[in-house]
Amino acid sequence: MNTPSPDQIADNPELMLTMSNDELFAIEWPDVKAMQLKAIQSRFDDMRGRIKMLTSLADDLGIKQITKAEDITPLCFPHTVYKSYSMSYIEKGRYDRLNSWLQGLTTHNIEGIDTSSCDSLESWLSLLEQNTDMRPQGSSGTTGKCSFFPRGTAEEKFRFENYLKVNESFRDEPGSTLRSGDIDFFSPWPVATGRHNIPGMFNTLRKWIYHDKENPAAHVHTLGKGHWDLDLIWLSARITAAQARGETLKMTPVMQRLRERLQEEQKAAPGEDQVERFIHELMVDFADKPVFLFAPFQMLIPLAQECAKRGYKGLHPDSYILGGGKSGSKGIEFPDDWREQCEAVFPPPYQEIYGMTESTSIARLCSAGQFHMPPTIALFQLDPDTSAPLERTGTQTGRLALFDLLPTSYWGGMITGDRITINWDGGCSCGRKGPYIDDDIVRYSNLRDDDKITCSKSPDAYEKAVELTLGAMFD
Amino acid sequence: MKLQQTPDLIPLIIRGRIITDNLADFGTRRGEAAFRSPDIKQYLPDLVLEDPIDMEDMYQLSLDDIIDYLVRLGERLDIDSNVHVRKALDMQLAASAKNSSEEMIIGMFKALPRVMEKARIKEHIHHNIGAKYLDGWVEERMLDNRICNIRAFGARTVHVIAGNASVIALQTIMDNALTRGDAIIKLPSNDPYFATAVAQTMIEMEPEHPLTKHLSVGYWKGGDEAVESFLYDASRIEKIVAWGGFDSMRSIRNYLAPGIDLVALDPKLSGSIIGPEAFQDQIKLEQAAKLAATDIGIFNQGGCVSARVIYVVTGTDAAGIAKANEFGQMVYDNIQSLPPHLSSESPAFDANLRSELDGIRYSPAFKVIGGKGAEGAVIVSQDDELVDFSERLDCRTANIVPVDSLADALSHLTVHTQTIGIYPDSLKAQLRDQCALRGGQRIVSLGYAAAGNIAGPHDAIEPLRRMVRWIRDDTLTEMRGVLFEG
Numbered sequence: 006m007n008t009p010s011p012d013q014i015a016d017n018p019e020l021m022l023t024m025s026n027d028e029l030f031a032i033e034w035p036d037v038k039a040m041q042l043k044a045i046q047s048r049f050d051d052m053r054g055r056i057k058m059l060t061s062l063a064d065d066l067g068i069k070q071i072t073k074a075e076d077i078t079p080l081c082f083p084h085t086v087y088k089s090y091s092m093s094y095i096e097k098g099r100y101d102r103l104n105s106w107l108q109g110l111t112t113h114n115i116e117g118i119d120t121s122s123c124d125s126l127e128s129w130l131s132l133l134e135q136n137t138d139m140r141p142q143g144s145s146g147t148t149g150k151c152s153f154f155p156r157g158t159a160e161e162k163f164r165f166e167n168y169l170k171v172n173e174s175f176r177d178e179p180g181s182t183l184r185s186g187d188i189d190f191f192s193p194w195p196v197a198t199g200r201h202n203i204p205g206m207f208n209t210l211r212k213w214i215y216h217d218k219e220n221p222a223a224h225v226h227t228l229g230k231g232h233w234d235l236d237l238i239w240l241s242a243r244i245t246a247a248q249a250r251g252e253t254l255k256m257t258p259v260m261q262r263l264r265e266r267l268q269e270e271q272k273a274a275p276g277e278d279q280v281e282r283f284i285h286e287l288m289v290d291f292a293d294k295p296v297f298l299f300a301p302f303q304m305l306i307p308l309a310q311e312c313a314k315r316g317y318k319g320l321h322p323d324s325y326i327l328g329g330g331k332s333g334s335k336g337i338e339f340p341d342d343w344r345e346q347c348e349a350v351f352p353p354p355y356q357e358i359y360g361m362t363e364s365t366s367i368a369r370l371c372s373a374g375q376f377h378m379p380p381t382i383a384l385f386q387l388d389p390d391t392s393a394p395l396e397r398t399g400t401q402t403g404r405l406a407l408f409d410l411l412p413t414s415y416w417g418g419m420i421t422g423d424r425i426t427i428n429w430d431g432g433c434s435c436g437r438k439g440p441y442i443d444d445d446i447v448r449y450s451n452l453r454d455d456d457k458i459t460c461s462k463s464p465d466a467y468e469k470a471v472e473l474t475l476g477a478m479f480d
Numbered sequence: 481m482k483l484q485q486t487p488d489l490i491p492l493i494i495r496g497r498i499i500t501d502n503l504a505d506f507g508t509r510r511g512e513a514a515f516r517s518p519d520i521k522q523y524l525p526d527l528v529l530e531d532p533i534d535m536e537d538m539y540q541l542s543l544d545d546i547i548d549y550l551v552r553l554g555e556r557l558d559i560d561s562n563v564h565v566r567k568a569l570d571m572q573l574a575a576s577a578k579n580s581s582e583e584m585i586i587g588m589f590k591a592l593p594r595v596m597e598k599a600r601i602k603e604h605i606h607h608n609i610g611a612k613y614l615d616g617w618v619e620e621r622m623l624d625n626r627i628c629n630i631r632a633f634g635a636r637t638v639h640v641i642a643g644n645a646s647v648i649a650l651q652t653i654m655d656n657a658l659t660r661g662d663a664i665i666k667l668p669s670n671d672p673y674f675a676t677a678v679a680q681t682m683i684e685m686e687p688e689h690p691l692t693k694h695l696s697v698g699y700w701k702g703g704d705e706a707v708e709s710f711l712y713d714a715s716r717i718e719k720i721v722a723w724g725g726f727d728s729m730r731s732i733r734n735y736l737a738p739g740i741d742l743v744a745l746d747p748k749l750s751g752s753i754i755g756p757e758a759f760q761d762q763i764k765l766e767q768a769a770k771l772a773a774t775d776i777g778i779f780n781q782g783g784c785v786s787a788r789v790i791y792v793v794t795g796t797d798a799a800g801i802a803k804a805n806e807f808g809q810m811v812y813d814n815i816q817s818l819p820p821h822l823s824s825e826s827p828a829f830d831a832n833l834r835s836e837l838d839g840i841r842y843s844p845a846f847k848v849i850g851g852k853g854a855e856g857a858v859i860v861s862q863d864d865e866l867v868d869f870s871e872r873l874d875c876r877t878a879n880i881v882p883v884d885s886l887a888d889a890l891s892h893l894t895v896h897t898q899t900i901g902i903y904p905d906s907l908k909a910q911l912r913d914q915c916a917l918r919g920g921q922r923i924v925s926l927g928y929a930a931a932g933n934i935a936g937p938h939d940a941i942e943p944l945r946r947m948v949r950w951i952r953d954d955t956l957t958e959m960r961g962v963l964f965e966g
Contacts, residue, residue, distance in 0.1 A: 057842070058842045058843075061841075061842040062841075062842060065841075082838075082839075083835040083836075083838045083839045084835070084839070085835050085836050085838065085839025085840070086838075086839045086843075087839075088839070088868070089839045089840040089842075089843035089845065089846070090843060090845050091845035091846070091861065091862070091863055091865040092865050092868060093863050093864065093865035094845070096865075102844075102845075105844065106843060106844055106845065109842065109843070109844070150868045255891075389831060390828070390831065392834075420835070422835070449831065449832075450832065
């Protein structure tokens with residue numbers, strides 16, 4: 006197949022899914038910009054009457070058309086949109102209201118679905134999945150409030166395809182052939198299944214990569230074999246937050262039922278030495294086979310330590326290790342010699358990626374140490390104080406906003422909480438065309454002046470308590 | 481591009497000495513140096529009063545001498561004539577993250593010296609501890625004929641003060657003097673100069689005075705182990721008075737050991753309860769909206785007394801929600817017309833709060849009135865659930881929550897609740913015991929939550945009584961009815 010032209014891509018951004026990394030990053034930046042503008046315009050025209058929250062926002066701002074790409078930034082949703090329902094909907098079991106709230110964010114028709122049989126978040130989400138092409142992704146907030154990202158089957162596929170691609174090679178950079186199904190996937194993640202970002206990706210691996218195998222689940226090796234039940238996470242975060250606030254949590258009948266179910270499930274869970282089993286599989290059973298090891302550094306470090314204790318080291322030379330994460334960024338400080346500890350067991354290089362739950366594409370850290378987002382995502386930066394878009398030239402630091410060109414059932418515009426530096430004029434020595442992102446991404450919320458003391462309120466108090474209790478496991 | 485300015489120099493004050501060398505830069509997390517100050521680690525042995533007997537000099541002073549000193553100090557804190565206070569004011573005006581308008585900040589600085597008017601100091605003492613306990617031994621004969629003498633003694637204390645209002649620094653200095661304490665004030669990064677300015681004024685006024693010599697003021701980053709493991713030692717201090725902040729509190733708790741008393745002035749949140757009466761009559765409705773707006777908007781919601789969540793007993797049926805929405809609009813309008821020297825748009829509207837507001841704006845669960853600029857907002861919940869970010873409400877942003885009954889409103893109060901503004905007044909007597917039992921600390925007529933009056937107790941925290949060490953001296957002769965007699 007011929008490489009699609011920028012004009013063809015503008016009319017059909019999905020064509021980018023058929024292109025290799027070499028092809029995607031060879032498109033000249035002016036062509037990318039023109040293509041992205043055209044695609045944004047057509048997404049806006051298509052969705053502005055079909056996604057209620059977008060319609061309200063555009064009407065409110067009086068925006069009827071997009072003439073330059075930056076015009077889209079006021080229409081980008083803050084991530085808080087995806088948790089903007091009332092917590093009482095869940096506590097009182099009002100899944101009808103939750104459903105009509107979620108309808109405001111998707112083009113899938115879910116409003117008519119009868120939710121009267123729902124008695125938990127899992128039952129509600131399963132009902133949506135049985136009756137529509139929605140595949141909502143859940144994530145847990147520190148207040149106990151979950152976000153629901155209205156992904157559909159199409160976008161789930163796009164996201165997975167891009168996950169495979171970001172781990173494939175660009176020119177002579179290392180890459181993985183995970184796509185072939187011949188390589189087993191390992192991750193010291195605490196659970197195997199669930200509706201969160203990472204377990205969701207494990208699900209898709211089983212579904213789309215290992216589906217031909219006798220036992221697809223056996224090829225996705227995780228440390229924990231359990232399930233992240235959204236109801237469990239919601240309830241435990243809720244209880245912890247209430248305790249930290251000094252509140253007595255009133256258990257609604259819904260919560261009471263849930264708690265009983267969870268207690269039963271916990272009793273039934275078999276005990277086994279997860280660490281022993283996982284390490285044995287990775288270091289002994291697969292000692293002679295290439296693997297894909299996904300372990301953010303906060304997990305790779307303890308894994309390396311456990312392996313070293315047992316005297317294991319080395320992976321098959323064709324293995325691919327996806328790490329990532331900075332010391333302290335999730336509240337966990339790495340030891341000073343963490344890299345040496347890791348390298349003594351797992352031979353480098355370690356690849357890193359940057360992305361967010363809400364986008365279908367991911368940026369890869371290149372051989373020159375810069376992140377490159379594929380042209381499926383239009384990047385913008387906002388002034389952190391005024392939210393005005395920054396010029397897309399030179400080097401700029403600001404809040405990242407992005408427009409994901411691929412989604413067709415939800416709005417692709419979003420504002421992140423990340424402070425990033427973008428080199429708009431491009432020219433990265435790795436050879437990729439287009440702008441690149443410095444490897445010093447921080448969350449604005451981590452930039453708070455923590456030595457500022459006031460006599461009023463401490464939102465951090467319960468947030469920190471929840472973080473301490475639940476650890477940094479929740480993405 | 482922001483103009484790069486030389487960071488302000490904040491001297492370290494140790495017992496009447498003004499120290500300006502061994503400077504270190506203290507940056508904000510965003511990278512730019514905010515101010516420079518001597519590295520306190522180089523001065524730790526001087527900072528502490530090794531021998532507590534050295535506090536004896538303050539016991540040569542009568543309470544009247546102390547009050548007289550404070551009154552004279554107050555008279556010198558004028559922004560036009562005092563260069564140090566002027567600098568503190570200028571630093572606050574220049575701060576990038578300030579929450580108040582220039583007019584408000586200047587107004588607050590002008591009001592500060594009034595805290596030290598003689599009548600106010602005396603009222604403060606009377607309501608919070610009693611002058612006689614500060615002035616000498618208070619003698620009382622007890623049932624068993626013994627003479628019990630009680631006196632409040634000062635303590636060697638580290639004060640970790642809050643910086644959202646400069647009056648906190650002033651009150652700390654005043655209370656330390658009144659209790660004859662030996663204070664080391666740790667400056668907060670959000671008000672790193674005012675306490676220093678007052679200390680410099682004291683040195684200029686009376687360089688050798690015992691009250692001047694028992695005050696030190698400096699900055700270190702909260703949690704700095706090298707500083708705190710030295711200071712927070714029972715051989716060097718008796719008390720830590722700590723305002724708010726989970727981080728600072730957590731690091732302090734690591735050092736608590738027998739011999740150190742932590743006076744924890746926890747951060748608090750305030751709210752309002754508006755009874756059904758307000759919604760039965762248009763005049764009352766308008767009155768309640770105006771008063772609620774005052775409790776939300778005064779000082780741009782920057783204090784622990786500021787109202788954030790307003791429970792309205794309108795009912796939660798469609799008619800009740802409609803009433804709450806109507807009330808929300810009225811409260812919003814009233815916030816916008818508060819006098820500019822007391823309330824304004826926020827010069828630096830909280831970006832995280834902005835993201836929360838933008839997130840719920842088109843949700844069917846909430847009605848957001850205003851908040852597109854920096855003028856503040858009223859969020860009306862469309863059922864009886866408050867927003868999940870209720871503890872972040874700030875910059876004149878309130879959450880009105882309709883409830884079916886007063887009991888439902890009361891159920892939301894916790895140990896973190898401070899002030900509860902109630903409308904109408906007649907409801908206060910009915911609700912106050914329940915408010916208290918649920919954790920509330922101060923019940924006040926709606927509209928007067930922030931009405932300034934330091935004579936207290938301000939709320940249940942009683943700092944003056946807790947700052948002192950209570951000492952007892954018993955004289956026992958000719959006992960009668962002693963409990964353990966055979």
